[in-house]
Amino acid sequence: MKERNKLAIILAVFAAAWFLPVEHARFSTAVIESLELVRWYAREHVLLCLIPAFFIAGAISVFVSQGAVMKYLGPKAKKLVAYPVAAVSGSILAVCSCTVLPLFASIHKRGAGLGPATAFLYAGPAINVLAIILTARVLGPELGLARAIGAILFSVLVGLFMHLIFRREEAERAAAAPVILPAEDSGRKLWQDAMYFVAMLGILVFANWGAPAEGETGLWQILHSAKWIITGVFGLGLLVALLRWFAKDELMDWVDSSWTFAKQILPLLFAGVFVAGLLLGGPEGGQGLVPQAWVESMVGGNSLMANLFASASGALMYFATLTEVPILEGLLNAGMGKGPALALLLAGPALSLPNMLVIRSVMGTKKTLVFIGLVVLLSTWAGWIFGSLF
DSSP: OOHHHHHHHHHHHHHHHHTOOTTSHHHHHHHHHHHHHHHHHIIIIIIIIIHHHHHHHHHHHHHSOHHHHHHHHSTTSOHHHHHHHHHHHHHTTOOOTTTHHHHHHHHHHTTOOHHHHHHHHHHHHHSOHHHHHHHHHHHOHHHHHHHHHHHHHHHHHHHHHHHHHTHHHHHHHHHHSOOOOOOOOOSOOHHHHHHHHHHHHHHHHHHTOOOOOTTOOSHHHHHHHTHHHHHHHHHHHHHHHHHHHOOHHHHHHHHHHHHHHHHHHHHHHHHHHHHHHHHHOOTTOOOOSSOHHHHHHHSSSOOHHHHHHHHHHHHHSOOOTTTHHHHHHHHHHTTOOHHHHHHHHHHTTTOOHHHHHHHHHHHOHHHHHHHHHHHHHHHHHHHHHHHHHO
16 A cells, blocks of 8 residues: 555544544434444344354355356356346345355355356345235235345346446456366265265254244144254254265364355454444434434335435345334334335345445455445336336
């Protein structure tokens, strides 16, 4: 870094410190709300969501052969195979926009094409079957169906557009990639590796299994009441797999790779969560620097501006899995149009400010901005059409 850049950063930090509006109640409240959000995020998402995701990402990086990734998700893979595989792989996880990041970084690192990788990145939090069902039950079947169709379609469209826009860079990346050597024989059978990955995925999914709606019974309630028993079974299966089928040096490589992803992603996530809380408030709906009344007044009706504002503001917010539904219910009761509601549902779960910071560290500023722009514009377009029809 040049000396003038260092000086500029020092001066900017000094000016920010000099003019901190600590005497204003809204600023003090926003700081408290941002710290509340950071605490909530640490308690609710790090141990049960991110740590399992880091270990899965590390396992993909170490144990999944680059040849397999290139065959199904690489730049030269058949699009009729790559995009459905990416969308389905992302959707079965039912994770939030932050938990999907280590997995995205891992498959991108292993050589997945930009199109399939970004399709996976969008699909993970957006095509959440449980969230779509909850949307239909709470917000209405037409909104739930529109969310399902839009999310599935967008995962493919976003990936295809990213591939077309950056096809030259992707071709250069593919040409510069090292020659893929045959995977070394680990001595394990395919079903043993499959059990190892299924056990980790089971821990991630069932440890975060959400509570059913009040008064609801059925399979969801049964699974929720038994979630820790199921998680324990998967944990026992993982322990058996690690002790019986993996060598010590393999386990060390796995831990080292997982730690690499944690070092890259965690600091950016916490910084992003803090800023998101400062701007938009904490987990209990508290006020940030941006007044909530402004948001509610901007998303009424079905104008293009209302849909654009809903998708853009949703892209900056952080939604934990399934929390977007009660938030939308409150906004709809406050006068939000159905079109902007769909726009927020399609953009919000897939993006967040913390998520953007990490994506930039993986694929650079330009590609990140294009990815964000595609999600926001497609969500705006879908919301406007839906609002015109309903």
